[in-house]
Amino acid sequence: MAKELMKGNVAAAEAAIRAGMDFFAGYPITPSTEVLEHLALRMPQENREMIQGENEIASMNMVIGAAACGARAMTASSGPGISLKAEAFSYAARSELPYVCLNVQRWGVGLGRLDSGQSDYMRETKGGGHGDYHHIVYSPSTIQELVDDIYEAWDVSEKYRCGVVVLSEGFLGQMMESVEIPPYKKREKPLGWGIDGSGKIGTRQSPDTDTLVARLRERTALIQSQMQRYENYQVEDAEYVFVAFGLPARVCRDAVDTLRAKGEKAGLIRPRLVWPYPVQAFKEVNPQVKGFISIESNDLGQMVEDVALASRVTSDKRVPVYCYAHSMGTPGVKMVMGKYMEVKNGSMKEVF
Amino acid sequence: MNVIKQAPEIMYKNNQFCAGCGHGITYRLIQEAVEELGYKDNHITVLGVGCSCNLNTLTKGDKFQCAHGRAAAVATGMKHTKKDTLIFTYQGDGDAGVIGIAETLNAAYRNEKITVITVNNSNFGMTGGQMSWTTLPEQITTTTPLGRDCAQKGYPFHLPEMIASQFTHVAYVARGAVNDSKNIRQLKKMIKNGLEAQVKEEGYSLIEVLAPCPTNWNLSPLQSLEWLEENMLKEYPIGEFKKRGV
Numbered sequence: 371m372a373k374e375l376m377k378g379n380v381a382a383a384e385a386a387i388r389a390g391m392d393f394f395a396g397y398p399i400t401p402s403t404e405v406l407e408h409l410a411l412r413m414p415q416e417n418r419e420m421i422q423g424e425n426e427i428a429s430m431n432m433v434i435g436a437a438a439c440g441a442r443a444m445t446a447s448s449g450p451g452i453s454l455k456a457e458a459f460s461y462a463a464r465s466e467l468p469y470v471c472l473n474v475q476r477w478g479v480g481l482g483r484l485d486s487g488q489s490d491y492m493r494e495t496k497g498g499g500h501g502d503y504h505h506i507v508y509s510p511s512t513i514q515e516l517v518d519d520i521y522e523a524w525d526v527s528e529k530y531r532c533g534v535v536v537l538s539e540g541f542l543g544q545m546m547e548s549v550e551i552p553p554y555k556k557r558e559k560p561l562g563w564g565i566d567g568s569g570k571i572g573t574r575q576s577p578d579t580d581t582l583v584a585r586l587r588e589r590t591a592l593i594q595s596q597m598q599r600y601e602n603y604q605v606e607d608a609e610y611v612f613v614a615f616g617l618p619a620r621v622c623r624d625a626v627d628t629l630r631a632k633g634e635k636a637g638l639i640r641p642r643l644v645w646p647y648p649v650q651a652f653k654e655v656n657p658q659v660k661g662f663i664s665i666e667s668n669d670l671g672q673m674v675e676d677v678a679l680a681s682r683v684t685s686d687k688r689v690p691v692y693c694y695a696h697s698m699g700t701p702g703v704k705m706v707m708g709k710y711m712e713v714k715n716g717s718m719k720e721v722f
Numbered sequence: 723m724n725v726i727k728q729a730p731e732i733m734y735k736n737n738q739f740c741a742g743c744g745h746g747i748t749y750r751l752i753q754e755a756v757e758e759l760g761y762k763d764n765h766i767t768v769l770g771v772g773c774s775c776n777l778n779t780l781t782k783g784d785k786f787q788c789a790h791g792r793a794a795a796v797a798t799g800m801k802h803t804k805k806d807t808l809i810f811t812y813q814g815d816g817d818a819g820v821i822g823i824a825e826t827l828n829a830a831y832r833n834e835k836i837t838v839i840t841v842n843n844s845n846f847g848m849t850g851g852q853m854s855w856t857t858l859p860e861q862i863t864t865t866t867p868l869g870r871d872c873a874q875k876g877y878p879f880h881l882p883e884m885i886a887s888q889f890t891h892v893a894y895v896a897r898g899a900v901n902d903s904k905n906i907r908q909l910k911k912m913i914k915n916g917l918e919a920q921v922k923e924e925g926y927s928l929i930e931v932l933a934p935c936p937t938n939w940n941l942s943p944l945q946s947l948e949w950l951e952e953n954m955l956k957e958y959p960i961g962e963f964k965k966r967g968v
């Protein structure tokens with residue numbers, strides 16, 4: 371199929387339609403608003419339901435209602451808006467409802483700024499609302515990956531009965547790339563559950579809390595083993611390995627190529643999902659590796675904690691873990707290479 | 723033995739409400755109306771948080787437990803997915819009119835084809851009787867231990883009047899009470915009207931139900947009916963604020 375030049379947010383919205391999305395509810399917020407705008411036009415054209423909610427709380431609760439009745443439902447927002455959805459995420463987890471949430475991340479706490487960022491790693495990978503639950507979290511680096519992730523998202527969400535977050539970034543949503551939009555598809559097999567008003571099917575939730583807990587544990591372990599997704603680049607002989615997802619990962623790959631051309635043994639682990647975290651990727655790294663360097667677009671470094679935990683499977687001895695938290699925007703190749711040299715010459719302090 | 727009247731099939735036999743509580747009668751009326759409209763096998767009760775949670779074990783029909791205050795939004799998502807299913811929320815006054823005021827009003831604003839049924843007993847019953855926006859002036863609750871000082875804490879909140887006066891496009895808005903047989907019969911008609919307005923795709927409907935709460939009012943069931951008549955009926959007049967087809 372021919373490729374088109376498309377804006378990230380528009381491509382994401384169109385991919386959701388192609389994936390069989392029946393229902394969308396959302397509220398405007400930069401830098402995700404084009405998703406809402408595109409769907410406001412396209413959903414009625416496809417005879418599907420779209421609501422501009424009064425806020426993100428209501429929008430996510432509408433998604434819960436639609437998902438409980440068996441619809442493929444989605445919401446989209448950015449950092450501050452997703453905070454408002456957190457309560458509903460927890461309730462959706464309690465009912466084991468599948469849904470997709472697109473987070474076009476912006477930088478910062480509070481109102482933050484409209485700059486691109488990766489400020490929401492912690493919240494999206496650790497839960498975000500009350501109680502024990504996880505989202506399955508995709509971390510695309512290109513608009514094509516963003517499209518492919520959304521196209522797959524409901525299949526995975528329904529298989530595990532677990533909410534999915536697609537972790538986009540402001541720049542990824544706003545920039546344009548050549549992309550192939552997939553064909554229309556529908557759910558392959560009937561769900562086998564979904565409230566229909568008859569009182570006979572319902573959501574097929576666990577009837578008691580013991581069963582619910584057992585199922586939650588079993589499902590979590592299953593997702594962790596079955597959803598290890600990553601791309602390792604030149605890690606087998608690497609002395610230092612970058613770990614990055616999303617847009618910084620593209621920068622790191624260029625940095626690895628340039629460093630290798632200069633004789634440096636650099637490598638890259640690029641998680642394609644950040645929950646479950648791709649611990650498997652760290653087993654493939656040179657056991658003599660001298661350090662991992664987490665490159666992130668936030669202020670304090672968030673993924674670096676997971677890097678430190680995962681690094682334990684690389685070697686019997688502790689591998690130093692470093693972090694460059696770039697704050698807003700996306701770091702450049704020279705900046706990342708500079709951080710590599712700082713690590714190598716000992717001027718950057720290890721985090722773990 | 724001759725059966726004069728049977729409890730609706732979709733109800734379990736026993737409820738878990740306190741003696742003299744108004745919830746039991748209210749939900750019985752709803753279930754009767756659902757059956758009479760032919761929606762016994764095609765309805766969803768969307769539950770708020772509070773004493774309404776008890777309905778989780780009271781109805782055999784489809785039900786869904788929402789977060790506190792969010793029932794109207796959840797019902798909206800459901801209705802857009804199941805357009806031919808009768809979908810109503812069942813919430814307390816705290817759920818629909820305090821924490822959930824945004825969801826309730828915005829669903830009315832958009833004229834969603836759902837029905838909101840809210841039971842007003844002038845306090846937060848489930849948590850042990852705290853002040854609600856519906857608490858009457860001078861009424862003693864656990865968070866107004868000296869009586870509600872309205873100048874400081876706000877005045878009794880009239881949700882049906884607010885919706886009917888501001889969102890004139892909605893289909894049906896009424897307030898009833900479960901204090902005596904006349905009002906109970908009238909309430910049944912209101913509930914049926916509200917649900918029928920949804921079925922006939924006329925738009926949003928809301929019914930507020932004045933109900934006694936003997937436990938938290940610290941009164942006997944009989945005394946609480948008297949208290950409701952002497953106090954709540956004066957503050958909250960029963961009647962239809964938006965009639966169908968007008």
